[in-house]
Amino acid sequence: MGQVNWSAVDAALFDLDGVLTPTSEVHMRAWAEVFDAFLATRGLAEPFTDADYFAYVDGKPRYDAVRAFLASRGIDLPEGSTDDPPGAGTVRGLGNLKNDAFLETLHRDGMAAYPGSVRLLDWLGGHGVAVAVVSSSRNAAAVLEAAGLADRFDVVVDGQVAAAEDLPGKPAPDTYRYAARLLHVPYDRAVVLEDALSGVAAGRAGGFAAVVGVDRGVGAEALREAGADKVVADLADLVPPESAAPPAVRHP
Numbered sequence: 253m254g255q256v257n258w259s260a261v262d263a264a265l266f267d268l269d270g271v272l273t274p275t276s277e278v279h280m281r282a283w284a285e286v287f288d289a290f291l292a293t294r295g296l297a298e299p300f301t302d303a304d305y306f307a308y309v310d311g312k313p314r315y316d317a318v319r320a321f322l323a324s325r326g327i328d329l330p331e332g333s334t335d336d337p338p339g340a341g342t343v344r345g346l347g348n349l350k351n352d353a354f355l356e357t358l359h360r361d362g363m364a365a366y367p368g369s370v371r372l373l374d375w376l377g378g379h380g381v382a383v384a385v386v387s388s389s390r391n392a393a394a395v396l397e398a399a400g401l402a403d404r405f406d407v408v409v410d411g412q413v414a415a416a417e418d419l420p421g422k423p424a425p426d427t428y429r430y431a432a433r434l435l436h437v438p439y440d441r442a443v444v445l446e447d448a449l450s451g452v453a454a455g456r457a458g459g460f461a462a463v464v465g466v467d468r469g470v471g472a473e474a475l476r477e478a479g480a481d482k483v484v485a486d487l488a489d490l491v492p493p494e495s496a497a498p499p500a501v502r503h504p
């Protein structure tokens with residue numbers, strides 16, 4: 253697949269963290285802080301790595317990510333409950349601790365969208381392609397607000413919607429499919445844009461027109477293996493070339 257054939261597509265379904273905003277890095281650092289401290293309390297010296305993040309955590313709902321990483325190290329913790337305090341020694345307690353770390357950074361440093369992603373959103377808006385955000389995060393609204401993107405999306409299927417609608421998270425395709433249904437667009441007329449292996453797998457499983465992998469560090473080959481039809485480094489690469497330059501100013 254070369255360029256995305258936007259004339260054959262009615263909707264673009266965007267992952268948020270790592271696709272529209274550089275929040276994937278903020279999540280990754282918060283997870284590393286929390287998991288490293290947890291591993292140290294158990295006398296385990298091998299730290300949480302970027303490779304661990306990409307393989308077990310990236311793109312997944314909060315507690316699914318905790319379970320997947322702990323399982324990779326052969327650690328089994330009780331599930332606990334969602335209001336467990338940080339440090340309760342449960343899956344949910346660890347997830348909550350990480351959420352505190354994430355929100356602290358978000359509120360302290362703010363967040364700006366990737367300029368290339370805004371460029372694609374602008375182009376799609378001018379060409380009648382509907383857009384939605386499909387994020388595993390329960391913090392999607394706060395991130396969209398911080399990045400000044402909130403009013404660009406009428407449809408946001410995030411971790412809170414998934415919980416309310418009882419939808420399984422990525423790598424299951426259900427959240428992407430739900431967003432397409434809310435936009436009244438058939439799956440095969442929608443494109444999925446994703447940076448995480450779990451999210452690419454969700455797009456692949458959903459029967460969408462195409463899955464675009466956005467390489468923010470996981471690697472083009474891994475994205476293709478997970479099911480991406482095309483991989484780009486920046487979403488501006490998906491703006492058709494004829495509109496890459498602003499129209500020439502005509503002088504009479």
Ligand SMILES: O=P(O)(O)OC[C@H]1O[C@@H](O)[C@H](O)[C@@H](O)[C@@H]1O
Binds near residue numbers: 268276317448
């Ligand atoms: O913000 P929440 O609800 O804890 O969700 C976290 C997850 O949100 C996803 O969007 C990110 O891709 C993950 O890497 C992250 O861990």
